[in-house]
Amino acid sequence: MELKNCVECGRSFASKQGEKLCKRCMEKKIDEDFKIVREYLYSHPGADIKDVSEATGVDEKIIFKLLREERLEVVEEENNLLRCKSCGKSIRSGRLCEACKKLEFAKELKLAGEDLKRDMDKKIGYYSRD
Numbered sequence: 001m002e003l004k005n006c007v008e009c010g011r012s013f014a015s016k017q018g019e020k021l022c023k024r025c026m027e028k029k030i031d032e033d034f035k036i037v038r039e040y041l042y043s044h045p046g047a048d049i050k051d052v053s054e055a056t057g058v059d060e061k062i063i064f065k066l067l068r069e070e071r072l073e074v075v076e077e078e079n080n081l082l083r084c085k086s087c088g089k090s091i092r093s094g095r096l097c098e099a100c101k102k103l104e105f106a107k108e109l110k111l112a113g114e115d116l117k118r119d120m121d122k123k124i125g126y127y128s129r130d
């Protein structure tokens with residue numbers, strides 16, 4: 001980590017990965033990029049991430065970031081922008097498709113349930129006095 005001066009506003013800030021903009025200017029830039037990309041996606045719903053990046057000049061990484069954060073949503077159900085991390089189906093936003101999200105949730109729920117049961121078993125003496 002090193003101290004740098006923001007190329008936009010000149011304030012000094014801690015640059016973790018060689019960023020040239022401070023957090024505030026970075027967020028402002030991402031907001032602007034977000035608007036540009038969103039507008040492009042509305043008029044070109046079938047575009048893939050490369051097209052979007054080339055047409056808008058917004059870095060592919062930023063577009064991915066916006067999609068992952070669910071700030072952007074692809075209009076088309078079938079698109080080439082995002083794929084489910086788990087099954088590879090095309091998705092509109094986030095990391096997983098609806099089906100995998102449900103599976104993931106069920107898995108977490110099951111784990112949580114098992115934890116709870118183990119806890120209950122440990123405390124069974126306490127609970128049975130009730």
Ligand SMILES: [Zn+2]
Binds near residue numbers: 024025026
């Ligand atoms: Zn700045």
Ligand SMILES: [Zn+2]
Binds near residue numbers: 084085086088089099
């Ligand atoms: Zn999936």
